[in-house]
Amino acid sequence: MSTSKATVPQDTAPLPHPPKTDRPTRAWMADLGVLGVAIVWGSTYVAMQWTGQYISVPAFLFLRFALGALAITALSLHLWRHVTRDEVLLGCLFGILLFAILFLETLGVRYTLASNAGFLIALSVMLVPLAERLFLRVRIARTIYPLTLLSVAGCALLTLHQGLSIRSGDLIILAAALIRAGQIVLFSARTQGRDLSLLRVTAIELWVVAAGGLLVALLQPGRSWAQITQLPTSAWLVIAYLGIAGTAFAFLVQLHAARASSPTRVGLVLSTEPFFAAVFAVILLDEHLGPVQILGGGLILLSAIAGRWVDARHRNGSPTTKTPEQRETPP
Template sequence: MSKLKQIKADLALLAVAFVWGITFVVVQDALSGIGPYYFIGIRFAIAFLFLGLIYWRRLLNLSPGAIKAGIIIGIFLFAGYAFQTVGLKYTTASNAGFITGLAVILVPLFSAIVSRKIPGPAVAAGVISATLGLALLSLGDNLSLNFGDILVFFCAISFAGHIILVGKYAPSYDPAALAILQIGVVAIISLACGAALETMPEQFTRPVWIGIFSTAIPATALAFLIQNSVQRYTTPTHTAIIFIMEPVFAAGAGWLLAGEILTARQWLGCLLILLGMLISELKGLLNIKAFKKTETG
């Protein structure tokens, strides 16, 4: 693997994490003028059309297995974005960013449950650190959870399931076609929920337009394209560590663009969550290095 290619891949993935991080504030602003389900539906419909125009040839000979996999993965992706977007109506962009980042820890935890293996000390330490951080970040002075924080935690669970399912199905099917399928599933379910539960605005406000077009192409279509294109030049563990920066960017955008201010206790919570993510992911990196060392004798 070329070192230069890996550096370029890391920078591209860091750009994806940056875009994802700053869109928390943009989405929160957009929700003042449109329902969350219609917002998600329009966002993903535009992304679906954009990617479909690029990769339409790959959609011509989809197998039943690929379609089934795309639907299953898409349902989890929809759940993640639905919980996250609705949750943003009741919590801050900073909180949502950090809680969403817990998916990085939940992946090895869920994998251990599925495989019926007790998590190793590093994973356990990471979970404990992140749980304490989540409590400090989200619990108020009266030890009560914000409703939005609870919804975003379910978002993290859904995204963890999405990551595990992508890891299961992606090696067997075309990654681009699988991405388009799951994006299409999210668009269809979201628009259906919007039609049943919300009222489409007669006209879109400026924040709604900004939110739709800043998330549909850069944060959805292009982000998927970049990730699928460059991740082959770096390791999954390295990718996960880079994506830990997403909640940091979310907190920075919340402070800079929305005037959100975290208390000292909440900052400590953020640091514990980041520490938990790093412990869990660096453990995987050390295992890879140890394996390579064993291979070379």
């Protein structure tokens, strides 16, 4: 493991100070990537609930993230001799946070309604700009706050058609939402402007999650091993999809977007996840969306599009605002 910073690997961030004309293009590409993540993650709710009948939470996390980590590691084998201590530390930190998020989400969704889970996770959208304002001291466009509330309201209309009934899994999901918002903001703060390889950081992060799932699964070794060896082919195919598309692709794109875009914008685009979850429920489970739910989905899309536009205008050099690099000076 090398700690030298003399050699910059090819997959690190662009030059520290790219021309201003490149920034809007990079941000747009990042937003499209995050939209792809929201679509993929929208499909995973059905997949995770279906695989839950065959395998426990820790064994599921181990298989999913080991596959994702293997995919990224295989694509970047020639880059690992340049790994730095900072990348290892960041990968471990965000791996621990990610394991906590996904363990709580996967566990919580089994003890509450899927509608409750979708709504509570959406609260992280509202928490991201607040965390960015309070902890990173970044000026947020005032319009962003009502737009995040509009997104949460839309998610409520979309998911809570049966009412919000408090269940034991709700507090678990809420804890996951809090950690999820903090992770988005913290990653942006710790990586912007630094020469870090996203491939290596992401791979280390996923290996940490896989190791966490394996360690917890080993507490019940007989049961976990039996579940893995008895998985039907269809379950293996679903787990492979979750590992490659829902993990390797999704987390690599999300981490890139946190540096190329802004935490608030990433959160707003990811807020469309419940909308796509509802779309997949209609397609795969023959569920029906009523007028209120369609209205809620429309509000989610509207808030994401408008929020993306407001945040981009605010951070791209408007005379009355500051760019992402311009932090407030402490009083």
